[in-house]
Every structure is written in C-alpha cells, then in structure tokens.
Amino acid sequence: MPELPEVETVRLGLARHVAGRQIQAADVLHPRAVRRHVAGAADFVAAVAGRTVTEVRRRGKYLWLALDSGDAVLGHLGMSGQMLVQPPTAAAGPHLRVRFTFADGGPDLRFVDQRTFGGMLVSRGGAELPREIAHIARDPFDPLFDPDEVVAALRRRRTGVKRALLDQTLIGGVGNIYADESLWRARLHGDRLAASLSRPVAHRLLGHVTEVMTEALAQGGTSFDALYVNVNGESGYFDRALAVYGREGQPCRRCGTAVRREPFLNRSSYFCPRCQPPPRRPGPRLPGQSRPRQRAAG
DNA sequence: CGCAGGCCCTGGTAGC
DNA sequence: TGCTACCAGGGCCTGC
Missing domain, CATH: 1.10.8.50 (Helicase, Ruva Protein; domain 3)
Known part of the structure; x- marks a missing residue:
C-alpha cells in the first residue's frame, strides 16, 4: 500500500518523466476519480489543458503537479492508485481513471486505480501548497519537519x-x-x-x-x-x-x-507480544484499543 | 476542540 | 460450480 516511501518514489518518477512538459489534454474516464474536484470533470479538464508542469511536489501521501498557471493537479493514490508513464499507444487497462496526453507527443501520464479510494483535483493557486491539504502535517522527509x-x-x-x-x-x-x-x-x-x-x-x-x-x-x-x-x-x-x-x-x-x-x-x-507487551489496563478500557472482533450492527 | 468509528470501493480468496 | 463473507485500508465525515 502506498505510504510515504512509495509516494515519494512515485514523485521522483514523475519529476523525471513529466516535469517540464506541456499537457495537451486530460481525459476523465471515471467520475469518481475527480469526485473531490467539486467544479466537476469538465472544469478539471479545462484547467489543465495547455498547462506546463513546472514541478512535482509532495506532502505526506499527497503529491501534486505544479502548473505554470499557479494551479496544481493534486493527487492521492489511496490504496491502489498508480501513476503510470506509458506510450500513448499503450492499451487502456480496465482501471484507467484519468489520462493526460502531452504536447510533445511523448508518454502519457495515466492515473490507474482499481479500488478508487484515490483521486485527483485541480487546486486553484495551489502550486506551492494546495489549500485542500493545508491540514496535512509535514512528514519526516520534509526539511522543515520538526x-x-x-x-x-x-x-x-x-x-x-x-x-x-x-x-x-x-x-x-x-x-x-x-x-x-x-x-x-x-x-x-x-x-x-x-x-x-x-x-x-x-x-x-x-x-x-x-x-x-x-x-x-x-x-x-x-x-x-x-x-x-x-x-x-x-x-x-x-x-x-x-x-x-x-x-x-x-x-x-x-x-x-x-x-x-x-x-x-x-x-x-x-x-510481537513479547517485545511489545500490551499495556496493563487498571481502569476502564482505553478507547480505540484492540479488542476481539465485533460485527457491526445491522 | 479532541477523539472514536462508520463509510467509501473492488478484486482476490477462503469457505461452504 | 457458484455463492457469500472477508480482507486490504487512507481519509473524510459525523456524532459525542
């Protein structure tokens, strides 16, 4: 599952293969992939067409393509999301959600996500740090992590x-x-x-x-x-x-x-129950503590 | 505000 | 074989 190291690996790959290139068009193949872009898929597509990717940044498990417009394409991989750099001629797999083509005719960027927990949105003015993730704390790879x-x-x-x-x-x-x-x-x-x-x-x-x-x-x-x-x-x-x-x-x-x-x-x-002994609980059970499996009501 | 827990989603697999 | 139940689980949302 993509956590910080995996997302950073993806960021490095995108920085290498996508940064500096001009997006020709985006194609949203599954509406759920852009559900957090409240203005809708058409607005998403319009916001990225013709823009150049200036940088690829990350905070925690979120990453974003900074655009020359000052906006950002913010993405989260969820559990099963992938950012694939593939030739335009490559066949579309069943879980292809968003495709970006580039003006140079080079490889596409394809957001592929089987379980659709991941998604993308365009953050207006978010190139530096999207306001949508202002609540996400700095991660240990951040130079300003304290x-x-x-x-x-x-x-x-x-x-x-x-x-x-x-x-x-x-x-x-x-x-x-x-x-x-x-x-x-x-x-x-x-x-x-x-x-x-x-x-x-x-x-x-x-x-x-x-x-x-x-x-x-x-x-x-x-x-x-x-x-x-x-x-x-x-x-x-x-x-x-x-x-x-x-x-x-x-x-x-x-x-x-x-x-x-x-x-x-x-x-x-x-x-490990020996190296990591569970805490004793003299009083009431700690909320959120592990407990025997319970079926949800209903 | 802090915290707990439900819910979203799909493909693979175990079990009957 | 075909069905059901379960599993993976990050983050948003609601309710207390």
Whole structure:
C-alpha cells in the first residue's frame, strides 16, 4: 500500500518523466476519480489543458503537479492508485481513471486505480501548497519537519500511540505498515497511551519512523524503469524486510515469538507480544484499543 | 476542540 | 460450480 516511501518514489518518477512538459489534454474516464474536484470533470479538464508542469511536489501521501498557471493537479493514490508513464499507444487497462496526453507527443501520464479510494483535483493557486491539504502535517522527509514539535504534540494525545501515528494532522505519511514496523522497532505496543510516553521514548519512536521509511524509500527507488513509474500496489521490494507487518504466526525477528495479528480500526495490527507487551489496563478500557472482533450492527 | 468509528470501493480468496 | 463473507485500508465525515 502506498505510504510515504512509495509516494515519494512515485514523485521522483514523475519529476523525471513529466516535469517540464506541456499537457495537451486530460481525459476523465471515471467520475469518481475527480469526485473531490467539486467544479466537476469538465472544469478539471479545462484547467489543465495547455498547462506546463513546472514541478512535482509532495506532502505526506499527497503529491501534486505544479502548473505554470499557479494551479496544481493534486493527487492521492489511496490504496491502489498508480501513476503510470506509458506510450500513448499503450492499451487502456480496465482501471484507467484519468489520462493526460502531452504536447510533445511523448508518454502519457495515466492515473490507474482499481479500488478508487484515490483521486485527483485541480487546486486553484495551489502550486506551492494546495489549500485542500493545508491540514496535512509535514512528514519526516520534509526539511522543515520538526521532531521536537511532533514529540510534544504526540505527548498531548490522549489516545493510543498507533492511532496518533496514523493521524495525518500530527505527522504526515505514516500508514498502517510503517506504524507497525516503527512500533516494533521501538518495542512499543500500539495501544500504549501516547501521552504516557516519556519524551526520550517518543523521540526514539519518531527516529524509528524516520529510519524505517528511509530504508523503504531506498528499496523503492530501485524498482522503477523508464516507462513505468513504480507503485506496483504491493509493498514493493521492502516487503521482504518487514519485521511484523503481514507476518502473523511467524517468528519475531528479534526474539522468535510468534507475531500476533489483532483487529484495529477495521483493519489489522501486527506486533510481537513479547517485545511489545500490551499495556496493563487498571481502569476502564482505553478507547480505540484492540479488542476481539465485533460485527457491526445491522 | 479532541477523539472514536462508520463509510467509501473492488478484486482476490477462503469457505461452504 | 457458484455463492457469500472477508480482507486490504487512507481519509473524510459525523456524532459525542
């Protein structure tokens, strides 16, 4: 699933293959792909036609093409989105949602998204930073990312530390995979109350977050070639390096204890029950804490 | 305002 | 074989 390292890999690919080129036209093949462009698909298309891509930028899991008009084509890959650079003659796959052709007659940019959680919009005047994502916090790859500030904010949260890590208004770019991996490295259970972490422990956790995503980016960077801007939907080459995510029942790489999977926010958390002991709960159950599977009412 | 949880969506797969 | 249920899950939205 595309998290920060994967999105940054895509950004690098787009910067290489799309920056500096003039868009000839855009074609929206599925309305849901531009559902967040409230002015509609026709307006989206009109806003990009004839514009030149000046830069490709990113914050957290969002990325955008800065245009010479001052606008931006803002995109999010969701769970299954891909930005593919393909020859205009390449056949359209079943999940092609938006296609951009270029005035130079070179490769198209194609937004392909099976599950349609992703999408695009044109942000007016958003070339520098789209206002639509002003609430997204800086991510660890951002030069202005301030660990002290994030640690302070984290320690103000009265919720589980994993929930806090996934909150994009606190820290950008962390998803389920890297949250679990970071917590394993820090030997912390995700249900630990964020506010209960000491300042040094919180700093150490943040260091692991940065470290694991940096390592993943280094792996992701190896896996795209000239005409294919990699996302590949899966975890990429980094999946073989994962310590806990997706490894239910397999031995912890540190202590050999079987990795456990538990329901978490209608998805899963993976952790080592020995290295990452669940917090004791003397009082009422912590909200958001893992609990046995419950069926939704209805 | 902080926080919890529902919902959106589809293809692959497990189970019956 | 064909059906159902489940799974992946980021972010927006609502409600408390």
